[in-house]
Amino acid sequence: xxxxxxxxxxxxxxxxxxxxxxxxxxxxxxxxxxxxxxxxxxxxxxxxxxxxxxxxxxxxxxxxxxxxxxxxxxxxxxxxxxxxxxxxxxxxxxxxxxxxxxxxxxxxxxxxxxxxxxxxxxxxxxxxxxxxxxxxxxxxxxxxxxxxxxxxxxxxxxxxxxxxxxxxxxxxxxxxxxxxxxxxxxxxxxxxxxxxxxxxxxxxxxxxxxxxxxxxxx
Ligand code: 5GP
Numbered sequence: 143x144x145x146x147x148x149x150x151x152x153x154x155x156x157x158x159x160x161x162x163x164x165x166x167x168x169x170x171x172x173x174x175x176x177x178x179x180x181x182x183x184x185x186x187x188x189x190x191x192x193x194x195x196x197x198x199x200x201x202x203x204x205x206x207x208x209x210x211x212x213x214x215x216x217x218x219x220x221x222x223x224x225x226x227x228x229x230x231x232x233x234x235x236x237x238x239x240x241x242x243x244x245x246x247x248x249x250x251x252x253x254x255x256x257x258x259x260x261x262x263x264x265x266x267x268x269x270x271x272x273x274x275x276x277x278x279x280x281x282x283x284x285x286x287x288x289x290x291x292x293x294x295x296x297x298x299x300x301x302x303x304x305x306x307x308x309x310x311x312x313x314x315x316x317x318x319x320x321x322x323x324x325x326x327x328x329x330x331x332x333x334x335x336x337x338x339x340x341x342x343x344x345x346x347x348x349x350x351x352x353x354x355x356x357x358x359x360x
Pocket of ligand 1: 219
C-alpha cells in the first residue's frame with residue numbers, strides 16, 4: 143500500500159529566499175530519500191518572464207481560460223496577487239498525493255487560507271526575512287528598480303508578513319543553511335508520524351507482531 147503524500151504550503155514575501163530554499167530542499171531530498179517530492183505548478187494569468195517555461199514554472203493562461211477553470215471548480219484555491227490571477231489545480235495535486243508524492247505549494251497567504259479550509263491536514267510554513275533592512279537590501283537586488291517600486295514591494299512584503307501567525311511553522315531565513323535544516327526537519331517530522339509509518343513500515347510491524355503472537359502462544 144502506498145503511503146499518501148504530504149501536502150505542504152510555503153509562503154513568504156518576495157525577497158525572503160523561498161525559491162532558493164525549495165530548490166535546495168528538492169535537490170537534497172531527491173538524492174537522499176526514496177520518497178519523491180515535487181513543487182506544484184500553478185496556473186497564472188501573468189506574463190511569462192525570461193527564463194521561464196510554460197508547464198514548468200507555471201501554466202500560463204489568459205484571463206478567460208482562468209475564469210473557465212474557476213467555473214469548472216478546477217482549483218484547490220486561487221487568488222489575485224499583484225493584479226494577476228494565480229491558482230492551484232485540484233486534480234493535479236490529488237493525483238500526486240495519491241502516488242505518494244510529497245507536494246509543496248508555493249502560494250501566498252490568501253491561497254494558504256483556502257487550502258487550510260479544504261484540507262486541514264496540510265502543513266503550512268512561513269518563511270520570514272531576518273529584518274526589514276535585509277529584506278530591502280535583497281529587494282533592491284541588482285539596483286535596477288526605482289525607489290517607488292521598492293517601496294511598493296516593501297509594502298507588499300509587510301502585508302504578507304502580517305499573516306505569519308496563521309502558519310504552523312515559521313522559519314527565519316537569516317543563515318541559509320540553517321533555514322534549510324529547519325525546513326528539512328519540518329518535512330521529516332511529517333514523514334515520521336505514526337499514521338504514515340504504520341503504512342510505510344507495515345512489513346516490519348507485521349513481523350514484529352507475529353513474533354509476539356508466537357511467544358504469547360508458547
Ligand atoms: P511570481 O509571479 O513572482 O512567480 O509569484 C507572485 C506570488 O504569487 C508569490 O507570492 C507566490 O507565492 C504567489 N503564487 C504563486 N502561485 C500561486 C497560486 O497558485 N496560488 C496563490 N494563491 N498564490 C500563488
